[in-house]
Amino acid sequence: MFLPLLAAVGVLLVARDAETWWQAAVLGLGVVAALVAFVWWAARDISRVALPCLSVAAVVWLLGVLVMDAHTAFYGLSVVGPLAVPQLPRHRGAAALGLVAYVAVVGAARLLITQEDVSGVLIGYVIVPAGVTAVLTGFMFPNQRFYGLVAELEEAREREAELAVVRERMRFASDLHDIQGHTLHVVKLKIALARRLVHSDPERVEQELREVHALVSDTITQTKQLAYAQRRLNLSAELENAKNLFEAAGIDVRVDREGEVDAHVGELLGQVLRETTTNILRHAQAEQVRITLSESGITIVNDGASKAPLPELRGLATLKERVVGNGGELTVEQKDGRFLTAAAFPHGRSGAAL
Template structure:
């Protein structure tokens, strides 16, 4: 049986080629491609048209190159963050200057439908670094200001195109802002959703640990407090009332045995698990963390004992915890196979951080598997971390 978890739409990292990685590439190529196409093909197309003076071609070409470069750099910086960060003022100023020079050259030759393209694109790109309130003010002010130059030039030239010269540039500014900010809005929403879902997965792990700590405190706190009081009482009675002191110490022994029994019961209930349950749990937890979990599972053999399923379940749980705590994983692969008389479990993930203390829990599990006739190994190569466990099918 092969189960493949579908990648979720997230902010940054579900899997290479999917999720936010794909969304980021799509958004990048959409915005950068559209900006460059508009600037080069439309705004700059006039430069190579017949009849354009050489000085206008040179000046406009240089301004176009600056505007295109600045637009690409600004969009790259903006998409590198989930939310808008510091505004690259130098690039924004350079791009704005290039767009203004190119627009002025084209407007001087009566290109009312073309001159505002470059300024509109740079205004839209600059708006991506602002808050929604700032974006509205910038686009509104820029669209109103864009109507003025064409209106003045058309009126001075008396060419009869006042309405077109005034309204078309304003419409270009609004349309450019809508075209750029729309995909960026989807990118930001996906980013915040991804961060929230990863936080949800981490909180689920912490909540479970807190639950166990609270249960352990409830069991141990009462018993230890009573044991301490009765031990103190027995010490005071030892000289004056030995029989009473002996009775108190027997009660202390009973309380200690009860505490030990209840603690074992708690640990047994908390840790007793099976491979099937832990794989199911890992599927949910990794999906909640927006990690692309690829499950390649063979049917569980009937000869694998409850202890064997429990041990492999612990390995699965520890490996899942390591993926969440010690990696920035985009993908995790879980493979379970039965080769002859041995059950084999392998869990690997990418995005592994530098080795820290993640092997401490694995070392303890390795001893337990070795006692059952199996083995547990792990290795860290580049950004990949892999845990592999084997266990005899008939292990008691």
Template sequence: MRRAAMVTAVVAIAPLSVLGVALTATSWWEGVTMAAGYLLTLGVLREWNLEGYPRQAIFALMLTVTAWLIGALTAQSPISFVPLSLIGGMLIARMRRSRLWIAAFTVGVGAIGATSFAFHPPSWGLAAAYLLTPIVGTLFVVGVILASEHAWLIARRLDRARETEAELAVARERVRFAGDLHDIQGHSLHVIKLKAALAGRLVHMDPGSAEQELTEIRRLADETISHTRTLAYARHDLSLATELENATRLIEAAGIAVAARFDDDAGATPHPLLAHVLREATTNLLRHARPTTVTITVSPDAVEVTNDGAGTDVDAPLNGLARLRERIEDAGGVLRIERPPGGFRVAARIGPRRDEAAKKSRR
């Protein structure tokens, strides 16, 4: 692509050079000189690469300097500076402090053109042809080449930015997948752990109840496997109503009083992230707190879980809730985690998804 940018610059300048030859040529060899200069330029472009400039560029620069010097000394070719400007512009594009090099190169081209005054009587026409025109023309040629180089650099940076954005999107999706996997398996495994402990206590006192708990453990294991498979192949959206029922049953099974309320709205579907918040909050309070009372309030756009027993593990990491906070904020919602005296509160709010049927009925 960089070579293409240089070719574009050379091709853009070529018509002006041909026009200059047609208007100013006084002998046939001027056209030959210009054609040879362009062939040298194309030869350098053929070897152009990202690791610097090819060795042929220095050789081509020396030849074009010689051609311009001969043209100036003989005062027979006022535009023979163009091949030199092309080669010099290509080299300057690879150098640091390009402005300094542009100034030095332009002065050098003008100095070579000024040698025409050594063998020819000074005149305004001679100064315009071999001093003013080469300086202005060199600035133009080098400017076109540097503009093409700058455009190439911008395009390259845009390509790299797109590649970086694609890599970030993949990384974000992996983090999201890991969070969902944690939500599903972490919660289920904790429930299985509690039920296994309960079954162990009941196995001698109430074998029938112990058998029921073991059956429930098997069901939870199958459900976890199914949800994990669903997560691996498709998006897994939790049901807020189902999660509320599961949370209530699990908290009661742990011997904790729970007050649950679901303010339903038939025209709205709760955002799936609210169900994840309820699941994660339930898992955390069972794992880290020792509450006697839990209050759960659920609506299509909000979830609030409050308990009265923060317990001794107040500094426990809440990585699951932290990941959920990022996802909810990305979706335009808010998640608050508060530690009032002797308690813990998780509150999330995010807009519900309105059903299409409800939208049509309102119309």
């Protein structure tokens, strides 16, 4: 937006002061230096061209004062200097003073070669050029800070976007683990049961194989829904599925409903129930499981827990981060052969992640 304006002003100044073609060429170099510096400054990489552009603009101002009688020859320097000086890593204040001093000293040198009125020379070659350069340079310092803040905000947004991608990938991996891990373990149990009964109870074997087929089909459907971001867990369906699995494994299961579960937290509670069911079937020698539902939470207690230290349960660890992130609490305890998993949302809160 500013580049055409800078170019137009530079062309007008060259047309005003240049009396010959070579003067126009020299003054034009100052304008070109200003435009090049501005383009690279806008690209936030002015350091690449700062020195050559400053050198060209400084020489043009020197020639304009001592040779061409062109008091507007400071135009290039008044653009390049304010753009380059605030970008210096250190000694910016000293550099700004040096820039203004150079413009003033070179302008004052006009008194050595001319018999013009002193006040006119001081105004046209010293006060105006040095004043304009000083004002523009002083303006660019807070302006540079502003652009620095904008750059930091852009970097912060980029980092947040990257973190969002990482979080989404972790969520997808966790959901995929919930689906596939749960299904494969149940399929393993049912096939093991079918192998034991293949000779003694063919009808039961056939039933188990039908259930395996249905379970695999359902898992394929859930995987597709996950891939297209359409998967939503239903707590009631997960509760019924958990009961069937525990009963099929010969585990006595009891469900207590102390209240209707808040619909806003139902999906996360369903994930906790599914992951806990898989852990019980995989890691415990349970004989009894008690599931308690309240308006804002679920508690699952089973016996048959190992007396060894609590194993690393990565699925629950991932779920804990999700539950906490949505305003809830996830408790995992192992004591006296019993294992407790409890998820609660004390204030009935849930985040957008649900």
